[in-house]
Every structure is written in C-alpha cells, then in structure tokens.
Amino acid sequence: MIRLCMFGTSHIAAPWNAYRAEPDAWPELDITFVGATGHRLLDHRIAKGVMIPTTADLEHNMQHMAGTGALDLGRFDAFAVIGGDVGQHMIGYVYGQVRWIGLPSMAGHDFAEPARWALMSEAAVDAVLTHRIQHSVAGRICDTLRKFSDKPIFVAEAPRPSEALMSSNEHKLLAIKRAVRRGDAAYMADKYETLVKACFEQQNIDFLGQPAFTIKNHMLTRAGYMEDAVRLSMENDISQPDADLMHGNRPYGVALMDKINATLTTGAS
Amino acid sequence: MSHPYQKMPAKAFWRNGTLPDPDGLITDLYAPKFTIDETTRIATAGSCFAQHIGKALRRANCAVVDTEPPLRRMPDPVAQRFAYGIYSARYGNIYTPRQLAEMLQEAQAPKAKPELVWERDGRYFDALRPGVEPAGLASVQEVLDHRKYHLMRVAQLLEKTDIFIFTLGLTEAWIDQPTGRTLPVCPGVIAGAFEPDQHRFHEFSFAEITKDLGWIGSLLRQFQPEMKLLLTVSPVPLTATATPEHVLTATTQAKATLRAAVGGFVQDNPHADYFPAYEIVTAPVAGGPWFAENGRDVALAGVDHVMRHFFRAHHLTMTDMSEDDASDEDPHCEDVLLQAFAP
Numbered sequence: 002m003i004r005l006c007m008f009g010t011s012h013i014a015a016p017w018n019a020y021r022a023e024p025d026a027w028p029e030l031d032i033t034f035v036g037a038t039g040h041r042l043l044d045h046r047i048a049k050g051v052m053i054p055t056t057a058d059l060e061h062n063m064q065h066m067a068g069t070g071a072l073d074l075g076r077f078d079a080f081a082v083i084g085g086d087v088g089q090h091m092i093g094y095v096y097g098q099v100r101w102i103g104l105p106s107m108a109g110h111d112f113a114e115p116a117r118w119a120l121m122s123e124a125a126v127d128a129v130l131t132h133r134i135q136h137s138v139a140g141r142i143c144d145t146l147r148k149f150s151d152k153p154i155f156v157a158e159a160p161r162p163s164e165a166l167m168s169s170n171e172h173k174l175l176a177i178k179r180a181v182r183r184g185d186a187a188y189m190a191d192k193y194e195t196l197v198k199a200c201f202e203q204q205n206i207d208f209l210g211q212p213a214f215t216i217k218n219h220m221l222t223r224a225g226y227m228e229d230a231v232r233l234s235m236e237n238d239i240s241q242p243d244a245d246l247m248h249g250n251r252p253y254g255v256a257l258m259d260k261i262n263a264t265l266t267t268g269a270s
Numbered sequence: 271m272s273h274p275y276q277k278m279p280a281k282a283f284w285r286n287g288t289l290p291d292p293d294g295l296i297t298d299l300y301a302p303k304f305t306i307d308e309t310t311r312i313a314t315a316g317s318c319f320a321q322h323i324g325k326a327l328r329r330a331n332c333a334v335v336d337t338e339p340p341l342r343r344m345p346d347p348v349a350q351r352f353a354y355g356i357y358s359a360r361y362g363n364i365y366t367p368r369q370l371a372e373m374l375q376e377a378q379a380p381k382a383k384p385e386l387v388w389e390r391d392g393r394y395f396d397a398l399r400p401g402v403e404p405a406g407l408a409s410v411q412e413v414l415d416h417r418k419y420h421l422m423r424v425a426q427l428l429e430k431t432d433i434f435i436f437t438l439g440l441t442e443a444w445i446d447q448p449t450g451r452t453l454p455v456c457p458g459v460i461a462g463a464f465e466p467d468q469h470r471f472h473e474f475s476f477a478e479i480t481k482d483l484g485w486i487g488s489l490l491r492q493f494q495p496e497m498k499l500l501l502t503v504s505p506v507p508l509t510a511t512a513t514p515e516h517v518l519t520a521t522t523q524a525k526a527t528l529r530a531a532v533g534g535f536v537q538d539n540p541h542a543d544y545f546p547a548y549e550i551v552t553a554p555v556a557g558g559p560w561f562a563e564n565g566r567d568v569a570l571a572g573v574d575h576v577m578r579h580f581f582r583a584h585h586l587t588m589t590d591m592s593e594d595d596a597s598d599e600d601p602h603c604e605d606v607l608l609q610a611f612a613p
Contacts, residue, residue: 098341102412112419113380115426119338120419122412124405125352132345 002031003265006077008142009036011248012084012159014233016261017066019254026255027262033077034066036233042085042138047149050075079153080146081209081261085139088159089177089220090247091130092193096185097176101126106183127196134200147204155264156201157209157257161190163227163246164217171246177220186219209264212256215249226253288555295579296556303543304498306433306584311335313358313431317365317439318603319504319547319568321356324435326577329589334358337427338420353402356602358431359424362399362454363604365440366474367482369452373398373421374489377428380421385449387413388462395461397446397453401604406461428493436486437547438532439504441474441524442512455604456512459611471512479531487542499542501532505551507566509609547576 007013013036020032035042035052037059044056052072054060060070074080099121100107112120134140139156146154162174167181180186198208215226230241230248241248249257280286281298291297306312311333314324328334340354353360364370386397393406394413399420407413428434444453447470458464474482483501490497503525511520529548536544551560551572560572568576574590581588 094343095341102408102415112415113422115422119341120416121341122352122403122407122416124403124407125348128348128351129341129344132348136345 003029004076004078005030005032005081005261005265006072006074006079007032007034007081007083007261008042008085009034009081009083009233010042010085010138010159011036011038011233014231015160015249015251015254016083016257017233017254018231018251019258022251023255027258029266030262033072035063035072036066036083037062038233040138043141047074047145050149074146074149077150077152079155079265080150081155081157082139082142083157083257084159085142085156086137086159087134087139087156087197089161089190089193090159090174091133091137092189093174093177093180093220095126095129096180096189099126103188104185105188106185130193130196131200134197140200143201143204143206147206153265154204154206155209155261156197156206157261158197158211159247160211160227160249160253161216161220161222164221164224165227166221166246169244169246171244174246181218181220186221190219207264209257209260212260215253215256222249222253226250226256284555288553290557293578293582294557294575295582296550299550300545300579300583302545302583303540304433304500306332306586308586309333311430311432312435313427313433314435314437315357315361315364315370316435316437316502317363317504317506319439319506320363320435320437320502321602322568322573323437323502323547323577323580324357326573326580326588328355330581330586331589332586335427335431337423337430350602351404353399353602359427360399360402360420361424362401363439363602364436365454366443366452367436367438367479367486368474369443369454370436371482371485371489372451373424374428374486374493377421377424378489378492380418380425383449384410384414386446386451386453388457388460390461393461397457397462398451400455400460400462401602425493428490428497431490431494431497433498433500434490435500435502435545437502437504438479438528439506440508441479441527442508442520443472443474444512445470445472460604473513474527476527476531479528480535483531483535483542484539487539491541497541499539500545501536501542502545503528503532503548505548505560505568509566509603510612545580547580550576550579 013034017034041059044059045052045054052074054063064070099119101121101123103123143154143156162177166174166178180189194210201208215222217223226249228250230245230250232241288296308331312327313335314320324334335358338360340349349355353362361373387410388395388397388400390406394410395406396413396417444456446453447468457469487499490499507521508517508524511517513520532544536542550556551568560569560575562569578588
C-alpha cells in the first residue's frame, strides 16, 4: 500500500470525487486529500515535519478533507499536487497579449505593420512562463515538500479548457480559442509541457500531463470529461455553473487517478 | 553708482543662491520653460541615469508613454532582464546624441538592414540595443524582425509624446564604419567581435553634439510638431575611457562638453529646456555626497534629491520608493560591463 498525500486547488475535486465514489478502484493507494482554493493552500507552516495551517480556512479544509488539522508529512510515501495554477491556461494568458517568432501563425508576418498584440522574444516568453510556474501554488508547495522530503513528488496539471470553449464567448479564455483557430495550439501545448517539465525536473519532481485521451485539439479537453463537474467545497458537492469550462468531472478524475496510480505502481507516466 | 548686480535675484549669488531651503532643496535652481502635469505625455531615453528619471515619473503617476510595455502581470525581475518598463520603448540605453538621432531617423521609415547583427555562441544580438535580449535571438532574420517591430513602436511613441526627456551620458562612442552607425557599446563586450578595420573610436566634440541636438529636435518635431525636448546630463562618471586620458579627466572633459553643448542649445531653442540633475548630484553645495560607495553610481538618496527638485518645480507630488522599487533600482547599463576588463 502506497500512502499518498494529494494536495490541490479547485482541480482536486475531480480525483477526490472519483476516489470517494470508488475507493476500491485503486487498491494499492491510500490517499489523503488536502485541498483549498486559490492561494489558501500556502497558508501553512511546517514544524518538525508536520504541516500546520496558519488560517482558519485552511484548517477547516484540512479537517474536512483529511480529517485532521495537522498533517504529519513523514508518514507519506509520495506526494501529488493537482492544478495549483499549473496548466495550459498560463501560456494562453501570454498568447492573449503577445506573439513570438516560432508560432506557426507568425510565418511570413511583416513586423513593421501595427498589430493588436506585442512581439516578444521566445526567450522572454519562456522566462515569464518559467517564473510563473516556479511561483505558482504548485511550484511553491513542491518547493516546500522537496526541502522536507526526498519521497516522489508529482505535479498534475489543471485540465485544458473544455472543447465547449469553441462555441462560447468566455472572455478569459479567448486566447486559447484563437490559438486553436490559428493553428498555434499544437506548438503552444508542446512548448508549455516542455517548459513545465524542465522547471520541475530541477527539483526531481515529475510532471504528469493531462491524460492524452481526454485532450482535443491540443489545448482543449473533450467535453465528456468536463460536463457536470463539481467544485471543491467545504461541506457538499456543488455543481459547477454551466459556464465553467475549466474543471474536470468525475470521469476526468478517474482518468487522472488511473494515471497517478500507474505512475506510482509501475513507474509509467 | 548703480550696476546690474544690484538688481539680480538671490539665485544669481553663490552665497545666497546655493543655500538649501527648509526642504533641503536649492531654490530656483530649475525654472521650467514648459509645464508638466499628470496629463503631459512623456517619453524618456538616455544613458543609465535616465532610468531613474523614468521610474520616478512612473511612480508619481505621470503619463509616461510606453509603446513596448511589459505584458500584464509580467514578473518584475523578468521585465527588468528583458528591458521592459525601463524606457518608453525597448531601445536600451542611448548614451550619445548621435545614437539617438540615428534611431529617430531610422524610426521614420523602418527598414531593418541585414547589418549590425552580432553573434555570440550561436545566438544573435541587435548591435544597436544589445542589452535588451540577454540571451540573444535564434537567427539574424529574427533580430531584423524584432528591430523592425521595435522601430515601428518607436514611431508610434513619438507620435503621442508631448515632452521627450533625454539624458546625455557620454561623448565617447564606437562607430561601425561600413554603416556609419553609432554603437551603444564596443563590439565584443556583449557580443560580436571587435574589428580594428571596421570599428572606429570617436569622441564627439562640442560642435558635433550641438549639431546632433539640433538634429534630434528637428526629427522629434517631424513626428509631433509641438514636441518639447527636456535635456539632462548624467552625473554618472565613465566606467572606462578609450582615450589616452585618465578616466577622471576624461569624465570631466566629457561631462563639461555635454553640459556646455546642452546649455548653448537650450539658450537658442525655445522648444528645449535643461534640468540640472548633473549639478544637483555633483555640486558640494547641493548636499550629499550623493554617490554610492563606489564613487560612481548615484545613491538612491541622490536620485531622490534630484527628483524632489524636479517634482517641486513642476508642482507634482513625488511618490516615495517602496522597498520593492528600491531593490529593483540598479540600472541596466551596458557600459558597466567594461569594468570587468579592468586590470
């Protein structure tokens, strides 16, 4: 039995719900979930190997999901961090403002012509993304864990937005829609994955990409893995609003759990 | 008997004129020809010291134009490394008037020529602003594409600028002979290779600087007929000189030449003014010492002292530096790299 501590932001809801629905589906894993939305997961201190929340919110979340207000990290064989700001939306955010030479859509462009976007070098784009990955909730939790433990640590990215994005007017994700339409999605998805892997490899942390069969058009998630998603909440499962295109549902949680299980038990990733 | 000195104001006399007022500032040292308020669209450029001026103006919520801004939520260290938010466009440091004039002329009709691209370890650098991409770019063509884009943004900047603030830093420069272009740094220091047959040292004279200032003024007004030019001279000494002189005398010579040229130009041009940052930092009566321990960099207190004179003269409210601002305050300077070659 592998004792796994799984941290996460709102995206932890999918694997948490999958695990609660079928606790025997992954018999080799004994999982403790610790989730909190936004940056709340960072509101803790570590004392003698015990993670102690420094806010009432995080303490409540830990009690609710892990059944304890203080987590002895020393009793785990492995750690996973789900979401934590790491996901393709990061490169989408950059693409919403700038372009760089190397993007397929930039071939043959005349850069003396005014455009709505700014031209940035690929090195600067990489530096922005690297900094944001390192300073993400996942990056900071991993940093803390790695200082404390030499046990395996995995980071699983937040799912790509739902394919329903292509028929939606969701402003915040417009850049990803554009990337798909302009033929930049494959290049961007690959670039982001290469960068994120490199960032975490420096600390001997493994990156778990989104299960391939759930991905559509490189930067989207098949609708069947996002419809009827539930959100992380203190007490009950609450359905996400229909307009939510960012969170995985229970089948997505099962797919992610299978991937984590395979990684931990067979080394496959 | 009467004579002109009897009617001179206090500022005309050293004993009275240089006394600090209760705020520690020298009264009437700077009497602006032009008004600057929160709506005046300002562009900044120049040698390293100009970075301090731009930052102070931004902190005070002045309308500093930036046509190559950092992306929203760009981490500060990354923005600083890639020369975002330092000046009003990513031209890097512009040390001499000739360098500025040549850039303004090129911005009128951006045509990036396949020249002045330096190589280092398989990466390519724009010789006209080698510090803005610290790791260089992937190809010569990419450098040219970035240069073309940059010049288009410079033209956009100049079309929406009311006052262009330029800080003159050096009289010494390296010229690329085949193109005649003035370089911001000696080839080989950041990238490229120094070729004695191709790269010529030049020390700009008083006459050349005066002429180049006129050229700058004329080019600026072609973009925006009402544009004003506010000049300052950097008080920061040379890191190194390529003349046979001692670096101290070379510094004195350079700063005196720049200061004299600016003084004459401003007297003759109603659209140009001078802000005496140089005097505020270097004159013993202005308090201080305002230099850092290395005797070269201006200490943050010195920058603050300079800008307090500026803001008071323009009736603007100065914003104090936060700790974060202060930690990012080391300017981005190519010429400092020369220090590494000191014996």
